[in-house]
Amino acid sequence: MxxxxxxxxxxxxxKSFGALEVLKGIDLAVRKGELVFVIGPSGSGKSTLxxxxxxxxxxxxxxxxxxxxxxMAPGTDIxxxxxxxxxxxxxxxxxxxxxxxxxxxxxxxxxxxxxxAEAERAGQQALARVGLAEKAKSxxxxxxxxxxxxxxxxxxxxxxPAILLFDEPTSALDPELVGSVLAVMRELRExxxxxxxxxxxxRFARSAADRVIFMDHxxxxxxxxxxxxxxxxxxxxxRDFIASIEH
Amino acid sequence: xxLERLADTFFNLQVMQQYLPKIVxxxxxxxxxxxxxxxxxxxxxxxxxxxxxxRIRALxxxxxxxxxxxxxxxxxxxxxxxxxxxxxxxxxxxxxxxxWLALSLVLAAFAEEIFWAGILAVPKGQWEAARSTGLSFxxxxxxxxxxxxxxxxxxxxxxxxxxxxxxxxxxxxxAVGEILYQAQTAYSxxxxxxxxxxxxxxYLILFIPVVYFGRWVETRFAWKR
Numbered sequence: 001m002x003x004x005x006x007x008x009x010x011x012x013x014x015k016s017f018g019a020l021e022v023l024k025g026i027d028l029a030v031r032k033g034e035l036v037f038v039i040g041p042s043g044s045g046k047s048t049l050x051x052x053x054x055x056x057x058x059x060x061x062x063x064x065x066x067x068x069x070x071x072m073a074p075g076t077d078i079x080x081x082x083x084x085x086x087x088x089x090x091x092x093x094x095x096x097x098x099x100x101x102x103x104x105x106x107x108x109x110x111x112x113x114x115x116x117a118e119a120e121r122a123g124q125q126a127l128a129r130v131g132l133a134e135k136a137k138s139x140x141x142x143x144x145x146x147x148x149x150x151x152x153x154x155x156x157x158x159x160x161p162a163i164l165l166f167d168e169p170t171s172a173l174d175p176e177l178v179g180s181v182l183a184v185m186r187e188l189r190e191x192x193x194x195x196x197x198x199x200x201x202x203r204f205a206r207s208a209a210d211r212v213i214f215m216d217h218x219x220x221x222x223x224x225x226x227x228x229x230x231x232x233x234x235x236x237x238x239r240d241f242i243a244s245i246e247h
Numbered sequence: 248x249x250l251e252r253l254a255d256t257f258f259n260l261q262v263m264q265q266y267l268p269k270i271v272x273x274x275x276x277x278x279x280x281x282x283x284x285x286x287x288x289x290x291x292x293x294x295x296x297x298x299x300x301x302r303i304r305a306l307x308x309x310x311x312x313x314x315x316x317x318x319x320x321x322x323x324x325x326x327x328x329x330x331x332x333x334x335x336x337x338x339x340x341x342x343x344x345x346x347w348l349a350l351s352l353v354l355a356a357f358a359e360e361i362f363w364a365g366i367l368a369v370p371k372g373q374w375e376a377a378r379s380t381g382l383s384f385x386x387x388x389x390x391x392x393x394x395x396x397x398x399x400x401x402x403x404x405x406x407x408x409x410x411x412x413x414x415x416x417x418x419x420x421x422a423v424g425e426i427l428y429q430a431q432t433a434y435s436x437x438x439x440x441x442x443x444x445x446x447x448x449x450y451l452i453l454f455i456p457v458v459y460f461g462r463w464v465e466t467r468f469a470w471k472r
Contacts, residue, residue: 056375083381093376097394107380110390159380
């Protein structure tokens with residue numbers, strides 16, 4: 001197929017918060033169906049990188065293209081681009097006043113403009129994909145953390161995005177609930193979803209990632225297959241970091 | 248005996264009977280103004296808070312200034328100003344309108360502050376989640392943030408609304424025929440304070456249900472986080 005063009009293409013991305021430069025020139029291309037894992041110490045700029053991709057943070061300079069569309073161009077309809085970029089947050093951010101189905105269907109109705117019945121059909125399908133079909137009428141406060149995060153994944157999935165960004169999706173979860181979220185992510189990968197995942201779940205990275213990127217101080221220090229990065233990294237910093245996470 | 252005199256002074260049935268129709272008349276005037284104040288005040292307060300959410304600096308300066316002035320001024324000053332002072336520059340309004348306008352403005356000012364606090368209290372992550380799915384700023388405000396903000400604001404808003412609608416009694420000063428005015432007038436005609444007791448009873452009949460309604464709304468709209 002003609003999928004040579006990357007789904008996500010970041011070039012020379014800089015981001016400063018006041019005097020603090022958080023991203024110091026990031027280049028990254030993510031191909032269709034690829035699962036890219038981003039690791040690195042806290043404060044290395046991982047989350048900021050993700051949040052620049054859909055302009056939740058305004059990049060200072062550089063370019064970002066999603067499916068070839070320049071995210072930062074003045075004429076770009078950012079809300080249309082965001083439909084194509086799903087995002088999953090550390091703290092789920094479900095809407096507490098809506099039930100699971102309401103959470104999943106809000107953007108379908110308001111952004112895509114689907115009639116309620118059609119949106120609810122699509123919403124039910126998305127909930128079924130994350131294994132929560134029977135929780136459609138439950139409110140966020142009635143769900144466990146793992147279930148809430150899966151609803152949040154369904155909310156992003158329902159819009160049929162070209163790429164999903166995960167910002168530490170399991171960091172706020174009790175250990176016994178992490179597995180259910182990772183299982184959903186694994187299933188998504190197998191179905192060909194393009195994903196960028198910021199996370200400390202190293203075992204998941206080893207088994208599921210196509211590529212692992214190590215970031216530090218606002219730069220990509222090294223990237224490669226999980227085998228290479230975890231077993232034979234060129235930079236000792238990476239070995240130290242992985243050791244500090246994994247024991 | 249003392250007790251008889253007390254009864255005769257404050258609970259004189261004959262006087263009460265005579266002036267009851269006037270108090271009832273006043274009751275409906277009070278209800279009328281109170282409803283008009285609640286509708287106008289809360290609607291205007293909400294509209295101002297929504298405008299403020301756009302964070303247009305120059306506009307917000309005037310909103311904040313106006314709100315602060317209105318919150319600082321006693322409503323009675325506004326009523327007297329509207330009714331007695333404005334005609335000198337050619338703006339005339341009835342006592343009813345002056346009372347309604349003054350109280351509506353004061354309620355709008357407090358409601359704006361309460362709604363604004365509610366909007367600010369909605370976590371940033373809610374905005375981010377909604378915007379990340381492509382919802383516009385306005386859609387996020389109306390469909391995600393406002394429903395949560397309004398629930399947070401219901402208890403303080405109910406209390407403030409009750410406090411300000413009770414201010415309809417201030418209309419007595421400019422001769423609006425509401426409960427207190429009728430009671431006071433009846434008192435000066437009869438030289439007996441029983442109509443004032445009747446007036447107090449009318450206020451209780453009107454506002455106790457409102458207080459209970461407020462409590463019911465609070466529980467109805469509460470949801471666990």
